[in-house]
Amino acid sequence: MEFYLNAIDRCGGSVLELGVGTGRIAIPAAAMGHDVMGVDVNRPMLDRARLKSTAAPLPGKLQLIEGDMSKIDLPHKDFDLVIIPAHTLALLTDEHDQAETLIRCAEHMALNAALIFNLFSPTDDLIRGDSDETFLLGVVEDDENGVRHVLTGTNEFDTTRQINRCTQVIETLNADGESIDREVLQVLFRYLHHHQVIEMLETAGLQVIDVFGDFDGSPLTDDSEEMIYICRLK
Numbered sequence: 575m576e577f578y579l580n581a582i583d584r585c586g587g588s589v590l591e592l593g594v595g596t597g598r599i600a601i602p603a604a605a606m607g608h609d610v611m612g613v614d615v616n617r618p619m620l621d622r623a624r625l626k627s628t629a630a631p632l633p634g635k636l637q638l639i640e641g642d643m644s645k646i647d648l649p650h651k652d653f654d655l656v657i658i659p660a661h662t663l664a665l666l667t668d669e670h671d672q673a674e675t676l677i678r679c680a681e682h683m684a685l686n687a688a689l690i691f692n693l694f695s696p697t698d699d700l701i702r703g704d705s706d707e708t709f710l711l712g713v714v715e716d717d718e719n720g721v722r723h724v725l726t727g728t729n730e731f732d733t734t735r736q737i738n739r740c741t742q743v744i745e746t747l748n749a750d751g752e753s754i755d756r757e758v759l760q761v762l763f764r765y766l767h768h769h770q771v772i773e774m775l776e777t778a779g780l781q782v783i784d785v786f787g788d789f790d791g792s793p794l795t796d797d798s799e800e801m802i803y804i805c806r807l808k
C-alpha cells in the first residue's frame with residue numbers, strides 16, 4: 575500500500591484505480607489531496623468504500639464508479655496515474671479481458687501518465703508445488719468486536735489454462751482463541767508469465783519503464799514472488 579501511495583504522491587495529479595475495493599488505497603490518496611476515481615465491479619465493496627470515505631473530510635475528490643475494468647469508457651481520458659494494485663488484473667480469468675483492460679488503461683492515460691500494477695509471479699516452486707499446503711494470507715484484528723479474523727489459503731494450479739483456484743478460509747476467533755465462525759471462499763486467478771505481460775502491454779501501446787520483483791524495489795528474478803510494472807504510453 576505504501577508503494578502505491580508513494581507513487582501517487584510522486585505523480586502529483588489525478589489517479590484512476592481499477593478494482594478499487596473498499597478504498598484501502600483510494601481513500602488515503604484522496605486524504606493526501608489527490609483526485610481519485612475508483613472503479614469496481616462489486617457494489618457491496620463500493621458501498622463499504624463510500625461509508626469509509628465519510629469518516630473524515632477528504633481534501634481530494636473521490637469518485638467511485640461501478641463497472642467492469644475491461645470495459646471502462648470514462649468521460650476523463652487524461653489521468654496522470656492509473657493503478658491496478660493487489661493482483662487484481664489476475665482476477666480476470668479470461669486472457670482477452672486482461673488484454674482489454676490494459677488497452678482501456680492506455681486509453682485513459684494522459685500523455686506523460688504512468689500505469690502501475692502488480693501481479694503474483696508464477697514461479698516454478700509455486701505452480702508446481704504442493705497443492706495441499708495451507709498458507710497464511712493475513713490476520714485482521716477487530717478490536718471493536720473483540721475478535722480476530724485469520725485468513726488462510728490453499729492453491730490448486732491448472733498450468734495449461736494458467737488458472738489458480740485459491741480456496742480461502744476466514745476463521746473468526748474470540749478473545750480466548752476459540753473459533754466462532756468459518757467462511758470458505760473460492761477465488762480464481764489467471765496468472766501471467768512475465769513475457770506474456772510484456773506482450774500484452776506492447777499490444778496495448780504501452781512500454782515498460784521499470785519492473786520490480788518486490789515492493790522494496792529489488793529486481794525481478796526467477797524467485798521473485800511479485801511482478802511490479804511501471805509503464806508509460808509508447
Ligand SMILES: C[S@@+](CC[C@H](N)C(=O)[O-])C[C@H]1O[C@@H](n2cnc3c(N)ncnc32)[C@H](O)[C@@H]1O
Nearest residue numbers: 593594595598614615616619642643659660662
Ligand atoms: C484484491 S481486491 C483489491 C482492492 C484494492 N485495489 C486494494 O488494493 O485494496 C480486488 C478488487 O477488484 C474488484 N474486481 C474484480 N474484477 C473486477 C472487474 N472486472 N472490474 C472491476 N473491478 C473488479 C473486486 O471486486 C475487488 O474489489
